[in-house]
Amino acid sequence: MRPADLAREHGISTQAVRNYEQDGFLPPASRTASGYRIYTQVHASALRAFLALVPAYGHATAGGIMNAVHDDDLGRALTLVDRGHEQLLRDRETLNTVRKAIGHLTTGAAPEPAATGWSIGELAHRLDVTAATIRAWERAGILVPRRNPATGYRVFTAADVRDAELTHLLRRGGYPLEHIATVVEQVRTAGGTESLVDTLETWQEKLTTRGVAMLDAAGLLSAYLRSRP
Structure with missing residues (x-):
């Protein structure tokens, strides 16, 4: 998948997709021999999870959750989720x-x-x-x-x-x-x-609205965790 493929689903720019990867909200993409990014369904799942987390917990916390997941620190990610519910x-x-x-x-x-x-x-x-x-x-x-x-x-x-x-x-x-x-x-x-x-x-x-957003985000985050290698 190309950056445009991920961006099109959510109505965002391809630069936003690249920025999210750079910030650690998406896992690193592999590259072609000419340097173009190659995304997979795992990246698509990560993007869905992150964008669902934003209205539920705010941009900073959503980013923190995804960073923790990609640092293989699920405990920290879940702590941020718990604090949002608190x-x-x-x-x-x-x-x-x-x-x-x-x-x-x-x-x-x-x-x-x-x-x-x-x-x-x-x-x-x-x-x-x-x-x-x-x-x-x-x-x-x-x-x-x-x-x-x-x-x-x-x-x-x-x-x-x-x-x-x-x-x-x-x-x-x-x-x-x-x-x-x-x-x-x-x-x-x-x-x-x-x-x-x-x-x-x-x-x-x-x-x-925030409570419902948390429910939606939980489902998409769980789906992403299951999709990761």
Whole structure:
């Protein structure tokens, strides 16, 4: 088989096929006397496996899995696969946690955590983050604490704590601060919870897509392992 034969199946360029071989994602190809690459069905199987691994685990991890296979280190390859499944499980757990928090976001403000509100240190301790992280959220427009007129210190109300907890959860889910700022701002306004619901639905769809991609990739990776000499 020629590079073009492998490329045609996936709608990629012949240069991409050569790059994948150079990066170790495909096994080395033999050469003709004139230096042209000769690929086999084993290479075709490797390419199918790699391209299926990319949407399931990301390009870097997919490449790492194939590199490990070609280094004859199946244990390392399977460890990378396992870590991908662990991350997907953590993401699902985070999503479920955020869903549980929706009730608290839509039932109005909770009682003040203290008569004078929370300090930045107390809020950071509650979330197990640094004060610098809280300040970064404030700079992003996610948190809008009032200031004590006498001291100038930040004072976080129950609504601020709610927004901070939601931010912490969404950050664990991988959402950027700009997206979280939009969600939190809409949650503060009448009818703003629709944005949060849409966010969670999109997140759920992404997790489902990734999970199915992992199943597809597992089958193609297994087929490639069986095809190798």
